[in-house]
Amino acid sequence: xxxxxxxxxxETASEGTSSGNLALEVEGLDVDAIxxxxxxxxxxxxxxxxxxxxxxxxxxEERTGGGEAEVSLDPLHELIFLIQLARQYAEVTSHYPIGAxxxxxxxxxxxxxxxxxxxxxxxxxxxFAKQREFNxxxxxxxxxxxxxxxxxxxxxxxxxxxxxxxxxxLGFAADETEQLQEAARRxxxxxxxxxxxxxxxxxxxxxxxxxxxxxxxxxDPRLVKMGQDRDLKVVQARPLDYLESQPLESLQAVxxxxxxxxxxxxxxxxxxxxLADRLEKGGMVxxxxxxxxSVLGVEEAFGDPTLLRLVHPETxxxxxxxxxxxxxxxxxxxxxxxxxxxxWKKKLGGVAIESGDLAELxxxxxxxxxKARR
Amino acid sequence: xxxxxxTVAFVPVRYGTQVVGGAETLTRLLVxxxxxxxxxxxxxxxxxxxxxxxxxxxxxxxETVHGITVRRxxxxxxxxxxxxxxxxxxxxxxxxxxxxxQEFWIRNVVTSDALRRYxxxxxxxxxxxxxxxxxxxxxxxxxxxxxxxxxxxxCLHDEPYAYxxxxxxxxxxxxxxxxxxxxxxxxxxxxxxxDLPGRVVGMGFAPYAANGERFRFKYAIEGDFVLYTGRREIxxxxxxxxxxxxxxxxxxGREVSLVLTGAGQVEIPFSFxxxxxxxxxxxxxxxxxxxxxxxxxxxxxxxxxxxxxILEAWLAELPCLIHGDxxxxxxxxxxxxxxxxxxxxxxxxxxxxxxxxxxxxxxRMGERGRDYVLANYSWDEVVRNFAAVLEEGEGGGx
Numbered sequence: 001x002x003x004x005x006x007x008x009x010x011e012t013a014s015e016g017t018s019s020g021n022l023a024l025e026v027e028g029l030d031v032d033a034i035x036x037x038x039x040x041x042x043x044x045x046x047x048x049x050x051x052x053x054x055x056x057x058x059x060x061e062e063r064t065g066g067g068e069a070e071v072s073l074d075p076l077h078e079l080i081f082l083i084q085l086a087r088q089y090a091e092v093t094s095h096y097p098i099g100a101x102x103x104x105x106x107x108x109x110x111x112x113x114x115x116x117x118x119x120x121x122x123x124x125x126x127x128f129a130k131q132r133e134f135n136x137x138x139x140x141x142x143x144x145x146x147x148x149x150x151x152x153x154x155x156x157x158x159x160x161x162x163x164x165x166x167x168x169x170l171g172f173a174a175d176e177t178e179q180l181q182e183a184a185r186r187x188x189x190x191x192x193x194x195x196x197x198x199x200x201x202x203x204x205x206x207x208x209x210x211x212x213x214x215x216x217x218x219x220d221p222r223l224v225k226m227g228q229d230r231d232l233k234v235v236q237a238r239p240l241d242y243l244e245s246q247p248l249e250s251l252q253a254v255x256x257x258x259x260x261x262x263x264x265x266x267x268x269x270x271x272x273x274x275l276a277d278r279l280e281k282g283g284m285v286x287x288x289x290x291x292x293x294s295v296l297g298v299e300e301a302f303g304d305p306t307l308l309r310l311v312h313p314e315t316x317x318x319x320x321x322x323x324x325x326x327x328x329x330x331x332x333x334x335x336x337x338x339x340x341x342x343x344w345k346k347k348l349g350g351v352a353i354e355s356g357d358l359a360e361l362x363x364x365x366x367x368x369x370x371k372a373r374r
Numbered sequence: 375x376x377x378x379x380x381t382v383a384f385v386p387v388r389y390g391t392q393v394v395g396g397a398e399t400l401t402r403l404l405v406x407x408x409x410x411x412x413x414x415x416x417x418x419x420x421x422x423x424x425x426x427x428x429x430x431x432x433x434x435x436x437e438t439v440h441g442i443t444v445r446r447x448x449x450x451x452x453x454x455x456x457x458x459x460x461x462x463x464x465x466x467x468x469x470x471x472x473x474x475x476q477e478f479w480i481r482n483v484v485t486s487d488a489l490r491r492y493x494x495x496x497x498x499x500x501x502x503x504x505x506x507x508x509x510x511x512x513x514x515x516x517x518x519x520x521x522x523x524x525x526x527x528x529c530l531h532d533e534p535y536a537y538x539x540x541x542x543x544x545x546x547x548x549x550x551x552x553x554x555x556x557x558x559x560x561x562x563x564x565x566x567x568x569d570l571p572g573r574v575v576g577m578g579f580a581p582y583a584a585n586g587e588r589f590r591f592k593y594a595i596e597g598d599f600v601l602y603t604g605r606r607e608i609x610x611x612x613x614x615x616x617x618x619x620x621x622x623x624x625x626x627g628r629e630v631s632l633v634l635t636g637a638g639q640v641e642i643p644f645s646f647x648x649x650x651x652x653x654x655x656x657x658x659x660x661x662x663x664x665x666x667x668x669x670x671x672x673x674x675x676x677x678x679x680x681x682x683x684i685l686e687a688w689l690a691e692l693p694c695l696i697h698g699d700x701x702x703x704x705x706x707x708x709x710x711x712x713x714x715x716x717x718x719x720x721x722x723x724x725x726x727x728x729x730x731x732x733x734x735x736x737x738r739m740g741e742r743g744r745d746y747v748l749a750n751y752s753w754d755e756v757v758r759n760f761a762a763v764l765e766e767g768e769g770g771g772x
Contacts, residue, residue, distance in 0.1 A: 029738050031711045038728060042720040053621050053719035056613075060643040063624070069645030074594045080654070081647045088639060150592060157591045221596070 083142045090135040094124040161305045164222045172304040179333045179367050180206035186286045186371050187212050193253040196239035201227035217242045243274040252283045259287040260311045276323040279374045287370040297366030313368045325372040334366035381414040383500045387510040389419040394637040396682055397507035397529040400577045407753050409442050417444040420486050428484040447489035458482045468534050476540045485511035493519045517547050527552045530562050531677035542566050549767030554680030557701040575760050578753030586667030593653050599631040601668035603683045606638035611674035618722045620646050665690035670729050676700040688712050688743030693736045695725055712743025
């Protein structure tokens, strides 16, 4: 053992953690000492039968009872597994092992089997050659498909700057409680609200405070957990998949924040169409988006690196109307408070911008609210 | 590139960025490093990619890989006859095999007559020929063809082949041996004699940037996972890892996955396919990202001469779990404190549980591993030792 190791490992007060495993202090980390403790632990527990080590076939048999195991797994992993399985079976050949039970006739049967195989081989090989070619083509198609998926996934990687990182780790989440409360009040009481991309759960909390409980749909498991830790109802799903899975004309009220401002721009068109299909007659959508008119509001908004674009309110209105929404109303919200204006004035070097056209432009309300009804 | 009598030719059995294998990777990285430092280098290799069939995959002739001239020669189409199979079975069982039978066997383990002829014809055009690894026919043929200029990166394991007369003769014929680690050099000297020429060269490592999140996103992997990378085969103990890991899941009910990368078939039990994910061959960037994403790396092989993946993983501060019967990886772990080892299932069970349960210890082990690699495996040291072996061999007057 090297001489540079620190002092021998010292155990913590308890023999084990809650999971019943060894726990050691980090500062006194000594691998030899850990190994000694592991050996001692193995000796202690060996008699308890916790170290069952079955051959894989036996283990599989025990788990499945000879049937097929129901396992839930990611579609990508399923594809990877199936390709791997296909590789094992793609190569077909007539040269399988031949045997015969041990008896007096055994050797004779074995020779006969071999003779039959030799006789049949030219015919079988002709057939197997086609089968092999077909299998190889199928396998190649599956592998190409897998490569395409991997490439797409790689390209759509957010580079570590996803909403969780931006809002929770980097602290770009703005406090918009007032605007969210205002958005919640646009929904009539008693209607079940669904929020797509519920994020940290701020709207769900604001809506609950306004007596309008809502269910969130969020794809990022970390954000889902944050919401659930706040006792909010959050379902983990990709919002687009969630919408698609709902029956036609089944939803009553939907809220979306920053609609079309993150992710692929094509998603916006698809989302509006899907909302039109899934909302019942008279059902409503409320969207809270950044207003491009507010120069300083835009400056603030783009501090969040996951915000990719703004959608002009008139563009949004057009999209909803074309999708078949009957009533589309627009309003603004998120005015700058006096203290905020003072802060900006200081930041801009004391320019006189309290009033006038310039102030109106700079301090225009940050958000617009769209309310559309089917 | 024009040849000069100063050119050092490397002769690995396979070569290319998509080749999976320790000796091949080590050779490629050493060649690239020497090239980057202005050494005239070239690669003479076969057209093979698959280490099982040895069929000609790459076209024969000259090509450039990362700016280095690579000349490829076709392998011989040899039948894996019953006689070869029987001989190999006897060798692996540790039985005595006659010298003649050994010669017969080596002639059937990937050879290239075109490569051998080229070496003979062009011997004067090169300063030295560095063969890797010791086991294959290309090395055996080549060293006997140009003994006066031959050096070997043996990548020697403690395996039955290593004790055969043909290999002892091979080792003693070469001008010098370039070992990857102290335990490997000690093994070679135990087998072939203490006066065996050569020294530890190994390969160098430099810190790299990696993004574990990107790997997780690309391959849809969540939660803790154990990483295995390299060839998946009996010789590397991959089936043992699979068995131990599946039993561990069954015995503990823990939600941890095993992610396998590399080449070779692996038979994952159907009911564990959600916990054992085989992502196959990955490029260098994905591999480094995998190191950054994993919770620990497990390397169950008992036959290693260096274990690049453990050292690379340590650069990403990843703790390791290795087989205690492997002298080389055990040497690395004992020297560094960068991981734990097991020799049976109970040991695996407890060691894995320990690493999973103690994130702070994991972190500390990873740091120690990283410090060990940076302190012991710098390219400057490797190139210095490489040059020293060449000079000693050339001046040896053997």
